[in-house]
Amino acid sequence: MNTKILFCILGVSSVGLLLQASDVDISKLPPPSTKTGVKYETDIKPLFEKSCVKCHGTEKQKAKLRLDSLEATLKGGENGPDVIIKNSAKSPLVHAVARLGDEDDFMPPKGKGEPWSKEDVGLLRAWIDQGAK
Numbered sequence: 104m105n106t107k108i109l110f111c112i113l114g115v116s117s118v119g120l121l122l123q124a125s126d127v128d129i130s131k132l133p134p135p136s137t138k139t140g141v142k143y144e145t146d147i148k149p150l151f152e153k154s155c156v157k158c159h160g161t162e163k164q165k166a167k168l169r170l171d172s173l174e175a176t177l178k179g180g181e182n183g184p185d186v187i188i189k190n191s192a193k194s195p196l197v198h199a200v201a202r203l204g205d206e207d208d209f210m211p212p213k214g215k216g217e218p219w220s221k222e223d224v225g226l227l228r229a230w231i232d233q234g235a236k
């Protein structure tokens with residue numbers, strides 16, 4: 104086989120693997136809540152306080168992520184922003200609480216707290232889609 108063709112095949116299959124690694128079936132996400140005026144302070148922070156800040160707050164900052172202020176939440180962690188403003192379906196934060204994609208990224212981690220309800224995931228989605236204010 105011609106080496107150019109061989110490298111081309113290798114290239115295409117490695118791109119395929121990379122895509123697969125971050126593959127999330129967004130059709131499985133619960134729909135965004137229809138609530139309007141969703142705000143970090145009143146709607147989202149209480150959810151984070153209940154199930155996230157013990158690992159992402161003042162005491163511990165797992166993956167260098169803090170969720171105890173709006174600013175820190177938008178900044179993201181060691182892998183960059185976890186909130187894609189106005190695009191909740193693409194936001195890693197939403198995938199994590201909806202328990203979609205890689206099991207290692209589910210939040211709270213398995214056995215470390217109650218999984219979020221569809222309603223709470225929907226509220227997080229509405230917040231992001233409305234501009235994450």
Ligand code: HEC
Binds near residue numbers: 155185211
């Ligand atoms: C028991 C501790 C613990 C709790 C509770 C927890 N996390 Fe995490 N979180 C981790 C650890 C550990 C990592 C790093 C995982 C890894 O590197 O594979 C992480 C990573 C993350 C990341 C990826 C950050 C990045 O940029 O790499 C996000 C997003 C996240 N957590 C969100 C949440 C949310 C939202 C909650 C609450 C629903 C939560 N976590 C609750 C321990 C926790």
